[in-house]
Amino acid sequence: GAVVSQHPSWVICKSGTSVKIECRSLDFQATTMFWYRQFPKQSLMLMATSNEGSKATYEQGVEKDKFLINHASLTLSTLTVTSAHPEDSSFYICSARVGAGVIVEQFFGPGTRLTVL
Amino acid sequence: GESVGLHLPTLSVQEGDNSIINCAYSNSASDYFIWYKQESGKGPQFIIDIRSNMDKRQGQRVTVLLNKTVKHLSLQIAATQPGDSAVYFCAENIAGTYKYIFGTGTRLKVLA
Numbered sequence: 001g002a003v004v005s006q007h008p009s010w011v012i013c014k015s016g017t018s019v020k021i022e023c024r025s026l027d028f029q030a031t032t033m034f035w036y037r038q039f040p041k042q043s044l045m046l047m048a049t050s051n052e053g054s055k056a057t058y059e060q061g062v063e064k065d066k067f068l069i070n071h072a073s074l075t076l077s078t079l080t081v082t083s084a085h086p087e088d089s090s091f092y093i094c095s096a097r098v099g100a101g102v103i104v105e106q107f108f109g110p111g112t113r114l115t116v117l
Numbered sequence: 118g119e120s121v122g123l124h125l126p127t128l129s130v131q132e133g134d135n136s137i138i139n140c141a142y143s144n145s146a147s148d149y150f151i152w153y154k155q156e157s158g159k160g161p162q163f164i165i166d167i168r169s170n171m172d173k174r175q176g177q178r179v180t181v182l183l184n185k186t187v188k189h190l191s192l193q194i195a196a197t198q199p200g201d202s203a204v205y206f207c208a209e210n211i212a213g214t215y216k217y218i219f220g221t222g223t224r225l226k227v228l229a
Contacts, residue, residue, distance in 0.1 A: 006160075032215055041125050043206060044161070044219045093160050097215055104149055104210050106217060108160040 003027055004096050006109040013084055014117055020080045021112045023094030029074035030096035034106065035067070038091040050077045084116045125204060127224040136194040140207035140220045145188060147209035151217070152181060152192045154203045161206060164192070169212075194225075202227045 003026040013019050023033055031052050036044040048069050049057045056069035066088075068080040077096075081088055091113050095106040130136045142150065148169040153161035167174045167181045167190075174181050180193040190207050207220040 004160075034216070043222050046216055046218070049216065091158075095217075104215050105166075106215075107163070108153075110160045111158070113158070 002096075002098055002107040004030075004094065004107050004109040006092075006094055006112050008112060009110065010113040010115075012115045012117065015085050016083055018080055018082045019084055019114060020078055021092055021094075021114075023077045023079070023096070023109055025075045025096045025107075028096070028098055030077075030098070031074065032097040033071060033077040034095045034097070035069060035077075035079050036093045036095070038093060038111075040091075044093060047079075081114065084114070086116045089114055089116045125222050125224045127226060129226045129228055130197050131228050132197060132199060134197055136192075136197045136201070136225060138192045138194075138205050138223045138225065140190040140192075140223075142188050142190055142207065142209045142220065143218060144209060144211050145185075146212050147218075148212040149210040150181070150183060150190050151208045151210075152179075152190075153206045153208060153219075154201075155206060155222075156203045164205075197225075197227050199227050199229065201225060 005024045007022045033050040035047045038044045046059050047062045050069045050071040052071045052074050058064045071077040091111050093111040095108045098105050151166040152164040154164050155161045165176045165179050165181050167183050172183050178195045182191045204222045204224050206222045208217040
């Protein structure tokens with residue numbers, strides 16, 4: 001149980017184009033999903049918290065107009081990198097919070113490798 | 118041994134030996150801690166967790182120790198195997214939020 005998938009697993013795009021990454025909870029409903037970015041040999045950095053049916057909450061320094069997050073259902077959140085540039089190349093990982101109330105456990109997806117040429 | 122430089126700190130251990138990976142967490146208000154294993158090109162994989170009302174928790178071949186006085190977390194892996202080679206991250210959850218803060222990570226290399 002508690003499986004999270006991401007699609008695509010990797011993507012290569014040209015500079016200036018937009019890329020959408022999907023995060024799905026396969027066997028549970030996730031009211032909250034999180035998006036992380038990880039550069040090579042570095043740790044995971046939280047970008048934003050995605051809540052179903054409401055606007056995402058972005059961490060300090062993350063441009064909300066560049067990284068558009070939509071959480072339209074309890075099993076799907078999408079991250080769109082708009083006008084991507086080479087410096088946006090990174091490993092993007094989502095996670096989903098299981099349960100409600102005081103439950104804080106998160107389950108992580110397999111990640112999406114974005115390469116911007 | 119352990120080395121720190123421009124790259125991730127690396128811990129090299131002989132196969133069959135025990136490994137101890139350390140983590141200093143940042144916030145005294147954190148009440149839940151997790152260790153993750155990450156293999157190259159993959160997402161983090163849950164290993165073990167511990168809540169702040171405990172100081173030790175054991176799993177299969179793994180033990181997590183929590184010292185709240187000095188804000189220190191450790192992961193002990195018994196009889197380290199080649200398949201344990203990966204990067205290990207600690208994460209903390211600050212009480213009252215649902216966000217995780219990840220530590221810098223340690224690369225574990227198991228020598229045959």
